[in-house]
Amino acid sequence: MATQRIIDFLATRRPAGPCLVVDLDVVESNFGAFRKALPNSAIYYAVKANPAPEVLRLLAALGSSFDCASVAEIEMAMDAGATADRISYGNTIKKERDIARAFDLGVNLYAVDCVEEVEKVARAAPGAKVFCRVLTNGEGAEWPLSRKFGCVPAMAIDVLVYAQSLGLVATGVSFHVGSQQTDTEAWDAAIADASHVFRMLAEKGIVLTLVNMGGGFPTRYLKDVPSAEAYGRSIFGALSRHFGNRIPDTIIEPGRGMVGDAGVIKAEVVLVSRKSATDANRWVFLDIGKFGGLAETMDEAIRYPITTPRDGDRMEACVIAGPTCDSADVLYEKNPYPLPITLTVGDEVLIEGTGAYTTTYSAVAFNGFEPLRSYVI
Amino acid sequence: MATQRIIDFLATRRPAGPCLVVDLDVVESNFGAFRKALPNSAIYYAVKANPAPEVLRLLAALGSSFDCASVAEIEMAMDAGATADRISYGNTIKKERDIARAFDLGVNLYAVDCVEEVEKVARAAPGAKVFCRVLTNGEGAEWPLSRKFGCVPAMAIDVLVYAQSLGLVATGVSFHVGSQQTDTEAWDAAIADASHVFRMLAEKGIVLTLVNMGGGFPTRYLKDVPSAEAYGRSIFGALSRHFGNRIPDTIIEPGRGMVGDAGVIKAEVVLVSRKSATDANRWVFLDIGKFGGLAETMDEAIRYPITTPRDGDRMEACVIAGPTCDSADVLYEKNPYPLPITLTVGDEVLIEGTGAYTTTYSAVAFNGFEPLRSYVI
Incomplete structure (x- = not known):
């Protein structure tokens, strides 16, 4: 799900800190698939999934209508080119x-x-x-x-x-x-x-x-x-x-079906450790967590695919956690996540399928960390 | 916990939308109580609980040191007057x-x-x-x-x-x-x-x-x-x-012990309804929820005191939920919350003990809603 365009963008731009990159080509393809699958249904994109102006403009141009949760979302959809008759509150x-x-x-x-x-x-x-x-x-x-x-x-x-x-x-x-x-x-x-x-x-x-x-x-x-x-x-x-x-x-x-697989979050491994000499699981700490955009890991509901530069090396189940001083900021613990045993501090990982319900869920400044940045390409 | 100063502020200023009001007198009193209770311990305020500049400036002036979770929090503490020797990372x-x-x-x-x-x-x-x-x-x-x-x-x-x-x-x-x-x-x-x-x-x-x-x-x-x-x-x-x-x-x-009881959130009842004619519980929807600052209601962990203008009328257990289109944005459901049977759309309620872990947990723009506003008085 990390398209070549996303991989090239990350390789060229090297953005600092965790960020989401959304590939508009995937959004366009998803819109086409929905239109083909249900040709007699009107498509109202759920703006809350990802209200990035570029996404809204693309969908408005493709003929989508918009499902809005608030006046702010209605204004965003209209700013992107939707007329009021294409909006549902x-x-x-x-x-x-x-x-x-x-x-x-x-x-x-x-x-x-x-x-x-x-x-x-x-x-x-x-x-x-x-x-x-x-x-x-x-x-x-x-x-x-x-x-x-x-x-x-x-x-x-x-x-x-x-x-x-x-x-x-x-x-x-x-x-x-x-x-x-x-x-x-x-x-x-x-x-x-x-x-x-x-x-x-x-x-x-x-x-x-x-x-x-x-x-x-x-x-x-x-x-x-x-x-x-x-x-x-x-x-x-x-x-x-x-x-x-x-x-x-x-x-x-x-919402999720339109933009989820169009986005990939780039994150960095901040620490890999164990809690004791005999700890069964390593703990892998990323620079993004539950309060930085991955709120849907609540109760470990959504389990994102994660790719690393060490894929192919031997895998071992890990607890994955975020960077804040909040003990609830743990992504996968009840059901640990296999990651390469060689994974180390400073490695960049890609969290896939993160185009929906990430940027806007991000906390405004928890622990002083800034909200998730987003690039739409 | 809604001090007279907070009540007067809300009555005079009538801020629109949900907001937190923090009374610095309470923070000062809490600082004094900690100093008295543990006179030989240095107090390092946990900035993540509430990093409002006014709170940090007051505590810096009172002689507090600061426990910081990030470089951004270190900079905030120093901007508020703390010297580096009073900061723990x-x-x-x-x-x-x-x-x-x-x-x-x-x-x-x-x-x-x-x-x-x-x-x-x-x-x-x-x-x-x-x-x-x-x-x-x-x-x-x-x-x-x-x-x-x-x-x-x-x-x-x-x-x-x-x-x-x-x-x-x-x-x-x-x-x-x-x-x-x-x-x-x-x-x-x-x-x-x-x-x-x-x-x-x-x-x-x-x-x-x-x-x-x-x-x-x-x-x-x-x-x-x-x-x-x-x-x-x-x-x-x-x-x-x-x-x-x-x-x-x-x-x-x-952190919580220093600022929790210094803050009160003013919120508004947006809707009161039932799901069926025989529903045992009313649903009370507020204009603030889990993604607007009340993240600590996750798993119904923290149960805030809520006061309403109808207190004294007959009470009945309710489900309380937030304003977003997210079905997880429900505050109290497993253990319903008693509220006056007369509570109605437009009533303002006070959610007490919310000075800590609210503003910064707030989502940046989920459903288009703006982050929780804060007034420090």
Whole structure:
């Protein structure tokens, strides 16, 4: 996943300190793969995955729409060339003044998952379109999914009826099957739930038109993942099964699947040591850790591929940790990570598949370390 | 813990968005309590807990020394008025070029915990003083302590002998009993280990002079914690027990204990909802969460006191979550948090005991949200 362009950039520019390098060619290729896999779905890139202006400009030029979590993200997408009709305010938790600001900017599509949020949207964005997020079980996803977003389908019916009664346009249903979802069939149950909500609303005279199928499309870390094409086939099959010949408009919101494998973090080995003469594992300390961009190693959820200049030498399992004075800043300990026995202080390593959910997760100044730098090439 | 000065500041200034307000009078009072509790120990404030320039300037003026985790923190402490002889480079994981930079700045005291780090210090800071960190078991601490820092005492002996052989001054031993340590006796075993290392080194003709007893001093969250005086008595007792009438120079490194209760975060309720008509718990969403400064709610480790304008009304357990589109951004779910049943969108809440480990943990721009603002008064 370290493309030749990334390798050449690092070799030529020799940036100091840890940094992320993103290859736009990979982003473009991923966008093409999604478009081909789901030709009838609109692609709303999840800006939070990586809001680098270069990434947003490329995707805007390719025709992508944008799923935004905040007014700041809406402004970034518009600065990159997206018009307001290509933006979804996808966060179900919004301040009313932020909804008003988005509405002023022309945004007309809002996520809700309860009557309280509907009331805010009705006041601050009168007449706008809303979709209601429903809960899914998240099975098969590698990044922890909580019950934070969405409501049960029975409640979604009430929420959408209420929205319509307040003058909003009840436009559809959204769900998210969990990030880094490696089961291509995971969309089936949620699409079934969506079709149920469609039918119940139709009985009340409200015609829904949109299913927002969210993200969840994986990046290849250490294990192979299904292709975009495989997801497309499975999702199209589920839509046909549950909606018959009245397939609604659909949206997908790839974030990790769009930029994850486009980025590589260059890091440096700061220390290799053992805790005692008989310690089973070496400890390898890098100049990046959980607070410097690798937050998704929380609970060792995401296990990034790491390449070193010593690959080929004998491997031995290590604990990998970050550079801060925080004892929680340990990346892989419960399940130690094999690295070459010859790895030593000053070696540069490449942490692959790090294009998504790294730069923006980075702490602003923890232990005085600056946030992760990023180069988009 | 919201002092009148903080309450008045918030009432007068009405800052928009979530923010931390730190009352310097509380910091000064905490410094005085530590000085009184351990009059013979030097106080090295752990800069990482809160590096606000106003906090550092106050502590520098009061005579504090500084425990720094990086060159950036060393520079901040010196900018605040600390001379280099009042600075310890306390991170056991340092790049050699950072050691060299600290040495150029005049810093002469370095933490190590393995021979590899000793070699770096010997090359980059010839003749400097080093102390070796030993592992402790961390029992009684509320913030997770890993084996990340330190080595077993038997290895510490070798590390210090090696340091002396490379021209460094083997000066002592350090340890950390775990952050938010509520057991005043927790220092005893570590001080015993330190005295053992002192004796073994003395047999080899090396006279150690310093025990760095680290931090761990708690902030009061929901439960009462022992006073600084109680810690002082217990620690002095342990020093007397294990060192007899040859008590060495000692250092303490309070961070949380110095600034935790000096700060209060003002946040806003963005949404209150349920996931279904029969949901047992309400969900209360704030405009600050795990990625906006409350990282220490990871695994629900730290449970902050929260006050609301509706306190006194009937309470009901809630799930509390942050404002981002990340399903991991949930603060209290396994162990729901009682909040007034009348709490509603737009209410301002105060999250107390948040002066330490909040601003700098804050993500740089996750979901487009800006880092936590801070006001020091």
